[in-house]
Amino acid sequence: MTHPLPEPRWPRWLGLFRPSPQAKVERARALARRYFDARLTWTAAHEDEARALRAEPTTRAIWGRALIAHRVMVHGDATRATGLETRRRLDLLVPRRTAQVPRFLAPLAIAAATLLLALVGTTAPPEEDLRARGMGSLALPEPQVGLGVGGITEDDREYEILAAEGVSIADWLRFSYTNERADLTHLFVFGLQPDDGGLRPIAPLPEEHQSVAIHVARFAPLPFETRVATRHQPGRLRLVALFTTRALTLDEVSAAVTAVELELGSRLATTLPSILEATLRARLALTASDVVQVLDSEVVANPVLREEPR
């Protein structure tokens, strides 16, 4: 592909002359145009040059304007990288292995390819060979849906409560979710803790009245954190995440949990997650496409993370 943009006006290989600010601005514009143009290639040399220009506030602002304009034009969200940007970055990290044939060898390569085609044409493989190949690669991975729960210490250190096998009563809970299914648009999270022999449902926040709206994302944080000590006590903690196609209200979920408690009695605390899931599904009239996730952990009285050495 030809290079339609002006080359730098200063001899980079000499390194003796400093480019004028205007030359830098023009070069930053040219490079930004190239980066966000899917028709043009982007090499490591371009990236090195662009990174050097992005180090300066003026040229970084030029890059920033082009970046925001591109993102808003493509998907309307200025904070999220587009597929083109991801591809550019990936190509720098994991260069694609493409056959580079020197120009003077091109006629030979064409002749060899023609000969190969002719040979393949005369000795066509049996049909079953064609079917057998590549069948395994057609399987697509299941879309992932799930809740992530992190514990946050007072000094803002984060840990995963499932890996750490508990969350300290003195810490905060931070939630994130992964949702690769566009049909699941709402998430309701609540906790269950033993209380006077039974389990009490706990919404993450007192003012939380219904499911939060979610979108297709991975590790997307939920817009709130909850201090464990406010409404929890040391002991078993069962967290339930309801990924649904419609919004659920707190009243609806509370009524369902009460009904489940009546149905399962004291077994609610120890029953298998699958039984709790099935009972909740029935009580909340959830459809087969809705996802119920049950995570078992514990609230502990002692700190989960040790003090960081100073």
Next chain:
Amino acid sequence: MEAVYRHYLPLVELVAGRGFGGFGGFYDPVLRDDAVQAIFVTAFEEKARLAYDGIGDYTRFLRGLAQNVCRQLLDKDRRFARVPDPEAVTPDEPLDLEARYLADEALDLCRRFRDGLTDPFEREVLDRYFAHGDSEEALAEALGVTRYRLRKVIAQVGKKMARFQKEYGLP
């Protein structure tokens, strides 16, 4: 590596964008992108790959690595330093990155680009190739066209974007 990159990109963006400990994250999207790339470069280096035992939770490993890279950038790279930048927004100001770089009118214009694409095939290419990042191969198969035909449409959309930006004086 590509699968690892695509899967863990949101996590790395979260660490670079929202920060950790006493660090509030890189709010400038340009710096944040550079930090994300630096994190993945480090993660894909042989030293880091060998450091991962293959048994433990990779999310945890990567998060720790990302935090270390961010610390290094803050300490060693001048442009990432926590020195107040006169052009940067202060924490007291509302965090509006779009407005920082582009005026509202320009943003409205950008949002109108998609509406200007009348061909549904071009819209599909904009959504799936440009926005979502589908590969040419997968997209051509899904749309039932040859890769050559798809490349032509990608080029057409790219050309329309460039023309749109030029026409309205967008950056």
